[in-house]
Amino acid sequence: MACANGSHILIVDDEAGILRGLSDLFGTEGFIVHAEQTLPGALRVADDYDLDIAIVDIRLKHAVSGTALLAALKERDPELPVLMITGYGSVESAVEAMHLGAADYILKPIDNSHILDKVRKHIELVRLKHDNLYLHGELREKYCASDIVTADPDMLHQLQVADRIKQSNAPVLLCGESGTGKEIMARYIHFTSNRKDRPFVCVNCAALSESLLLSELFGHEKGAFTGAFEKRLGKFELADTGTLFLDEIGDMSLEVQAKLLRVLEQSYFERLGGSRSVSVDIRIISATNKPVAQLVKEGKVRADLYYRINVVQLMLPPLRQRRTDIPLLADHFIRLYNRRYNRKVMGVSDAVMRAWMAYHWPGNVRELQNVVNQGVLLSASDQIELLGVEYPGGSSQAQPKRLFDPQRDESLQSFVKQAAGEIEKASIEQVLKESSFNQSKAAAILRMTRKTLAKKIQEYHIPR
Ligand SMILES: Nc1ncnc2c1ncn2[C@@H]1O[C@H](COP(=O)(O)OP(=O)(O)OP(=O)(O)O)[C@@H](O)[C@H]1O
Ligand SMILES: [Mg+2]
Numbered sequence: 031m032a033c034a035n036g037s038h039i040l041i042v043d044d045e046a047g048i049l050r051g052l053s054d055l056f057g058t059e060g061f062i063v064h065a066e067q068t069l070p071g072a073l074r075v076a077d078d079y080d081l082d083i084a085i086v087d088i089r090l091k092h093a094v095s096g097t098a099l100l101a102a103l104k105e106r107d108p109e110l111p112v113l114m115i116t117g118y119g120s121v122e123s124a125v126e127a128m129h130l131g132a133a134d135y136i137l138k139p140i141d142n143s144h145i146l147d148k149v150r151k152h153i154e155l156v157r158l159k160h161d162n163l164y165l166h167g168e169l170r171e172k173y174c175a176s177d178i179v180t181a182d183p184d185m186l187h188q189l190q191v192a193d194r195i196k197q198s199n200a201p202v203l204l205c206g207e208s209g210t211g212k213e214i215m216a217r218y219i220h221f222t223s224n225r226k227d228r229p230f231v232c233v234n235c236a237a238l239s240e241s242l243l244l245s246e247l248f249g250h251e252k253g254a255f256t257g258a259f260e261k262r263l264g265k266f267e268l269a270d271t272g273t274l275f276l277d278e279i280g281d282m283s284l285e286v287q288a289k290l291l292r293v294l295e296q297s298y299f300e301r302l303g304g305s306r307s308v309s310v311d312i313r314i315i316s317a318t319n320k321p322v323a324q325l326v327k328e329g330k331v332r333a334d335l336y337y338r339i340n341v342v343q344l345m346l347p348p349l350r351q352r353r354t355d356i357p358l359l360a361d362h363f364i365r366l367y368n369r370r371y372n373r374k375v376m377g378v379s380d381a382v383m384r385a386w387m388a389y390h391w392p393g394n395v396r397e398l399q400n401v402v403n404q405g406v407l408l409s410a411s412d413q414i415e416l417l418g419v420e421y422p423g424g425s426s427q428a429q430p431k432r433l434f435d436p437q438r439d440e441s442l443q444s445f446v447k448q449a450a451g452e453i454e455k456a457s458i459e460q461v462l463k464e465s466s467f468n469q470s471k472a473a474a475i476l477r478m479t480r481k482t483l484a485k486k487i488q489e490y491h492i493p494r
Contacts, residue, residue, distance in 0.1 A: 039084070042071075046067070114128075191342065201316070243286055266312065274314055291338060371406060387475060
């Protein structure tokens with residue numbers, strides 16, 4: 031059941047006795063009560079506070095009916111639940127009020143526990159609607175450690191750190207090249223933390239213009255700018271009690287950064303065009319594929335913001351620095367796409383896997399995922415035979431593109447041997463370079479013994 035603590039309730043009744051009784055009841059239950067006897071007073075409250083619920087007597091004196099107040103409240107905030115209080119004689123007008131948007135009605139004489147239950151239920155309904163709307167949009171999935179596939183010591187260390195800090199509210203900054211798994215890590219942290227049943231809301235800071243980003247983050251009041259026909263909640267409010275994932279944080283303008291910093295420092299903000307403060311309880315996870323410390327030096331990212339979001343930093347290594355993950359991830363994605371396309375691909379041909387092991391994967395895990403997707407979809411046998419990537423030799427197939435040329439090549443056999451040699455040499459050179467010419471490491475990546483590698487280095491005259 032929803033917690034009433036701090037919920038704003040407006041109670042409107044022209045009978046002072048009822049008003050006092052209800053105010054006491056909700057006050058002792060932890061609500062912030064705004065009690066009013068007249069329509070203008072009620073509307074002033076609605077303008078000044080972010081109400082969670084309203085209770086309105088259907089028969090107000092002073093010439094205006096409760097239904098007129100209902101209409102005015104709904105016009106200001108179509109989502110506000112309004113409960114109508116009605117006497118036995120006026121059930122019909124209560125039904126009419128329901129047609130006009132009242133959430134429910136309560137018969138006099140008022141039963142305290144009944145009215146409390148109804149109010150709590152409607153507050154909870156709003157919250158559920160709120161969460162569902164946005165959680166569905168964000169493709170909510172449960173995450174567990176096994177969803178992040180890795181056997182790389184560096185990645186495992188990052189996961190350990192994530193596990194250690196996930197229950198705290200400490201801001202996390204995820205760094206890593208595009209496609210290294212920043213978003214999957216953010217989801218992992220959220221969905222395995224104690225906020226897992228609360229919203230996980232993403233904002234891509236690079237995809238929006240400055241003004242759009244501001245209204246996306248902070249929301250706006252009706253009429254805040256041309257085109258703001260309705261009040262709109264920003265992602266800060268939507269993520270309340272959950273996690274806000276700020277993606278591509280390096281692309282925010284300095285003005286947005288200043289506003290963001292203020293919210294992070296104070297835990298409250300105002301919607302655009304509004305003056306009321308909205309307070310939020312949010313865990314911030316941000317991500318960037320740019321060298322953010324460098325951006326700070328260049329004055330593109332505010333240093334004070336950087337210090338605030340960078341309490342815990344996780345650095346996700348590029349795929350070319352954790353090549354042992356390539357076969358593991360390939361298996362993982364083969365299973366995924368077998369399910370999706372109803373295929374029965376068992377694995378990857380040796381030739382293709384060797385080439386993948388040597389490839390530099392500029393698009394990282396996402397690129398591998400796409401290549402496997404294509405491979406599973408197009409494979410004619412139970413193995414992926416399609417290389418799917420631009421090989422350093424310039425071909426996207428496992429075989430070199432340069433075809434047999436009788437003028438140049440002695441025989442098909444010698445042509446194939448030479449082409450294979452070129453691919454082997456290029457692969458070894460690349461892996462050596464990436465492992466800083468550490469031959470043991472390179473040999474492990476290439477899945478050959480150190481001795482064989484040393485022989486090939488000599489054979490191909492690869493400089494050391
Ligand atoms: N370790 C992993 N195990 C399983 N899947 C992974 C792993 N890392 C990444 N992925 C998958 O690879 C794809 C890219 O990952 P993600 O979107 O998290 O990367 P990113 O760093 O946010 O990329 P970008 O900078 O381009 O936004 C996603 O489909 C994600 O599920
Ligand atoms: Mg991402």
